[in-house]
Amino acid sequence: MIEDIIFLHSNWIPYITIGAIVIWLVFVWKEWSHFRKRKFWMNITIALFAMISLSIIALKPALPILGKNTKVALLTNGYDTKQLDSLQKVHKRLKTFLYKANQTILENIHTSDTVFVLGDGVAPFDFWQLEHHRIDYINNDLPSGVVRFQYDQSRVVGEQLECSGWYNNPKKGNRLILEGPGGNSLDSIFLVSDSAASFQLSTELKAIGNYVFSLVEKDSLGKLLSRDPIPVRVMNRTHLRILIVNSFPTFETKYLKNYLAAMGHQVLIKSRITKGKYKFEYFNMDRMPLGTLSEKNLASFDLVMLDATTVKNLGQHSRTALENVIREQGLGFFIQPDDNFFRSSKSIAAFDFDREKSTETSLVSSPKIKIRKYPFLFKEQFQVQAIHKNDTEHIVSAYKHLGKGKVSTTVLESTYELVLNGKTTEYQQLWSKVINTIGKKEPAEVNWYEHSTLGIKDQSYSLRLRTAIPEPEVRTSSGYRIPIRRDIDISNLWTGTTYPKKLGWNRISVAQDTTAVLEYFVTDTSTWKTKSRYANIQRNRRQFDTPTEKVIEQTLAVAPINPMGLYILFLLCVGYLWLAPKIEKE
Structure with missing residues (x-):
């Protein structure tokens, strides 16, 4: 003693x-x-x-208080009492503690032999409290409901709003409904009895503005089970001037130019027929002479698309001109790949790839639709920004910043086959995202980067902005100032955090530029419960199931x-x- x-x-x-x-x-x-x-x-x-x-x-x-070999059970939201009973039978001296977010987790206990975390797990901002403990995370079965949900938060009028997700443990006869802002049903799907099922809902966006669609679940009798908001910003369509140059005519370009022309873009196609002879096609624009790629010729375009062979054969003068226009004028540049492209590192803003065996993939937005691809995937690197990811969360289309502009490519192959297979909407969605992401943008004094259009009341909402304004002053719609700080490495990048109090659409603006507005939708914790639980379970799995070589210092729980x-x-x-x-x- x-x-x-x-x-x-x-x-x-x-x-x-x-x-x-x-x-x-x-x-x-x-x-x-x-x-x-x-x-x-x-x-x-x-x-x-x-x-x-x-x-x-x-x-x-x-x-x-506890012996050196005493176990501790930390009970988090949704823990299973059967799991706790089983632990108590095995460990007779098991001590239990109830977890409360943002409070001391194990008061007066620095470490014990093992801490069992039961339930959905602790919030990410409380992970630090368990750093010096041996953790055994015992989560429940995945919750029943929509555990994954994805859609594009900002869309262009006339395009389709595509919502896709994953429903775990569905009940046969239940129905998922995509409702419009007025509560009218736009699309629906019946769930079948299975361990898990993917789903996809869509509707056409007909007017610009900020809207709140809803994902509604009803049982077989029509009783409302849940309603979760889907905030969407619908913007006006911007028409781009696009130049496509190919070393020979391809089906990929044929279908792509038809889509771009139908969307109202001004398109110029230059395809080599034989040595020294080219075919020119013009859509929604007047004829114009185009010889070599010079800075003067390229300056009038917003996006240039070249196939890999054309990029490889560019002369030094044309390559320099192309790079200068990308860097200085914000031109978007897309490389149409071929088999040899992935083995070369000479292209502009070269990408790195990992070889794999698979020649088919599915996008996150369309998990049931197979798309042909080259046997490569993008390497995860700091400079590489994803445009599309597949259903295993690997990047299949990406871009890099090059000065003011962007350079992009993809590992997808023969995407026109989607149109041949009757998947015209999916084809349009795929290329619309590429075009809108990398096309030249009008220079703005303030550019916002948002991690999500959906915020939670009284919880942190992070924001980032780029601006040339020396000391930007960011305020909420209520007039409260949001403290922001400058990035230590990037002088024009600022970050901040706000805690929204008002439900519905909120606005954040820069005092020096009243047109620089960020709009986001705020809901409460009563929505998207299953998705939030699933996300927290996954975060806890990654945090506690990863083996660590860190030595845990043994310090006993004590009482004065x-x-x-x-x-x-x-x-x-x-x-x-x-x-x-x-x-x-x-």
Whole structure:
């Protein structure tokens, strides 16, 4: 028992020891006149006990609450009582703690033998509290409902709003409905009884503005089970001037030019027929002479698309001109790949690829539709920004920044086969995202980068913006100023965090430029519950299931010893030392 005692203020031991000894020696010197008398030894002994008791009180002694081999169960939202019962049968001394977000998780416990985390897991902002513990995460079965959901938050009028997701453990007969802002049903799908099922819903966007669609689930009798918001910003269509140059006519370009022309873009096609002879096609634009790729010729275009062979055969003058227009004028550049492209590193803003065996893939937005691809995938690198990802979260279309412009390519092959197979909408969605992402943008004084159009009331919402304004002042629609800070490496990049209080559409603006507005939708925690639970489970799995070589320092859970006995001993000792001389005089 005594060997288990520890002192919470152990770092004070040298100072308290020295102080106690000095005070005791002063008392010995005071009593030295009675040396060799019985009361001398009695008094200095009692004084010693008084100093020891006072020193121990100051050091704050404590005893372990849990033994070195005691297990702890941390109960988080949605934990299974059966799992807890099973743990308690195996570990008789199991201690349980209830988790509350943003509060001390294991009070007075630095580490124990093992901490079992049951349920959906802890919030990411509380991970740091478990850094020095051995964690065994025991999650429940995945929740029933929509666990994954994806759609493009900003769309162009006239395009399709494509919503896709994954429903876990559906109940046969239930129906998912995509409802419009007025509550009218736009698309629906019946769920079948299965362990998991993907789904896809869509509708055409007919007017610009900010809208809130809804994903509604109803049972077989039409009873409403859930309603989750889908905020969408619908923007006006911008028409681009696009140049496509091919070393020979291809089906890929044939179908692509038809789509671009139908969307109202101005398109110029230059295809080589034989050596030194080219075929020119013009859509939605007047004829114009086009010889070599010079800065003057390229300056009037917003997007240039070249096949890999043309890029490889570009002369030094044309290559330099193309790079200059991309860097200085923000031209978008797309490379149509071929088999040799992935083995070459000479292209502009070269990409790195990993070889794989698969020659087919599915996009996250259309998990059921197979698309041909080259046997390569993009390497995950800092500069590579994804345009499309496949159903395994690997990048299949991407771009890099090159000065003011962007350079892009893809590993997808023969995407026109989607049109031949009757998947015209999917084909249009695929290329619309590429065109809108990399096409030249009108220069803006402030550019916003948003991680999500959906915010949660009273929870953090992060924002980023690029601007040449020296000291931008960011304010909410209520007039409150949001503190922002400059990136340490990028002088025109600013970041900040706000905590929205108002439900519905919110606005954030820059005081120096009233046109620089960021709009996002705020909901509460009653929506997208299953998706949030699933995301938290996945985060906890990644956090706690990853093996670590970090040495965990063993420190026991302790509780201070009640010092009342020490106080009584100290008072008895000093009381005797005060009272004894008075009794002797009488």
